[in-house]
Amino acid sequence: MDYALLGDKIVPKKEISVSLEDRGYQFGDGVYEVIRVYGGVIFHLEAHLGRLDDSAKAIYIDLPCSLRKLGELLGELVKRNGIVDGKLYLQLTRGVHPRVHFIPEGIKPILTGYAEHVARPLTSLREGISALTVEDNRWLRVNIKSLNLLPNILAKHRAKSQGADEAIFVRDGLVTEGSASNVYGIRDGVVYTHPANHLILNGITRQAIVRLSEELGIPWREVPISAEELARMDEVFVSNTILEICPVVSVDGRTIGDGKIGSVTASLQAAFEREIESAAGGGTHA
Numbered sequence: 001m002d003y004a005l006l007g008d009k010i011v012p013k014k015e016i017s018v019s020l021e022d023r024g025y026q027f028g029d030g031v032y033e034v035i036r037v038y039g040g041v042i043f044h045l046e047a048h049l050g051r052l053d054d055s056a057k058a059i060y061i062d063l064p065c066s067l068r069k070l071g072e073l074l075g076e077l078v079k080r081n082g083i084v085d086g087k088l089y090l091q092l093t094r095g096v097h098p099r100v101h102f103i104p105e106g107i108k109p110i111l112t113g114y115a116e117h118v119a120r121p122l123t124s125l126r127e128g129i130s131a132l133t134v135e136d137n138r139w140l141r142v143n144i145k146s147l148n149l150l151p152n153i154l155a156k157h158r159a160k161s162q163g164a165d166e167a168i169f170v171r172d173g174l175v176t177e178g179s180a181s182n183v184y185g186i187r188d189g190v191v192y193t194h195p196a197n198h199l200i201l202n203g204i205t206r207q208a209i210v211r212l213s214e215e216l217g218i219p220w221r222e223v224p225i226s227a228e229e230l231a232r233m234d235e236v237f238v239s240n241t242i243l244e245i246c247p248v249v250s251v252d253g254r255t256i257g258d259g260k261i262g263s264v265t266a267s268l269q270a271a272f273e274r275e276i277e278s279a280a281g282g283g284t285h286a
Helices: 023-027 045-058 067-080 122-127 150-161 204-216 227-231 263-280
Strands: 003-006 009-012 030-038 086-093 110-117 129-135 166-171 174-178 182-187 190-193 220-222 235-240 244-251
Touching: 003 067, 009 067, 023 086, 030 045, 030 263, 045 067, 045 086, 045 204, 067 086, 067 110, 122 244, 129 150, 129 235, 150 166, 166 227, 174 227, 182 204, 182 227, 190 204, 204 220, 204 235, 204 244, 204 263, 227 244, 235 263, 244 263
Parallel strands: 129 166, 129 244, 190 220
Antiparallel strands: 003 009, 003 110, 030 086, 086 110, 166 174, 174 182, 182 190, 182 235, 235 244
16 A cells, blocks of 8 residues: 655545645645655755745745654655655645635645655666757746746756757756756866756755765856857756756757766766765665
8 A cells, every 4th residue: 555645644645635726736836845765765854854844934834744743754654655766755735725816814734745666867877868958937936846837847848849858948048957957067177057046946966966066176166157158068967856966968969078977977976876875875876
């Protein structure tokens, strides 16, 4: 039997249903979080829960339990579903109320979550992926991990329809991030990426990359770069919770570098792999 999270309880997954008047269903009025599990261990749990709480507060929703309690529930959810390598998905909506556009008073938030098996993207990590640049037509609070992902979906669809793996958003000529990832360019050994402001989601993996870069002595610059500059970089990679640190070997059909994983990307991948193995007790390998 599969189990899921409902509020502050673990229940059989089949018992969970969604009201037609749930504001997450009608408006996308809510936030979410995706968390990786390696070797049965939840990876970067505290950082993910902190971001969930920040996103919820930004749209005036309170979590139904403490972060400590939520972490314990997620550990139980992983255990009861027998997840070794996988992911957790958490969703917090404003709750159920007859449809109105303002925020109703006295509404009770609804927290749900589930765990599922997900294999690591080993082929992509070793061989890289392709990307297509698209206009960034999203709202200006991208730093909130909102349920409203229609522009991301359409961008990803456009990329896929043209044979690319990921879409890279460009706003006013400058690269912001991917449809489901943060984006980085490397030139002369220096890593460039968009500043962590309201125009991007400050990914948990991105935060780990910043720290690992400092530990490895890799120069790091949080400055916007143009789409043209990105295509001329020595190396390009993207990151997210599921893709980890994934090389990009072509952008808009133009080969990046020699079309293979670059040395700086490989160094960061190796450092991130050590962090995964440390968390999982050495039970997972790329």
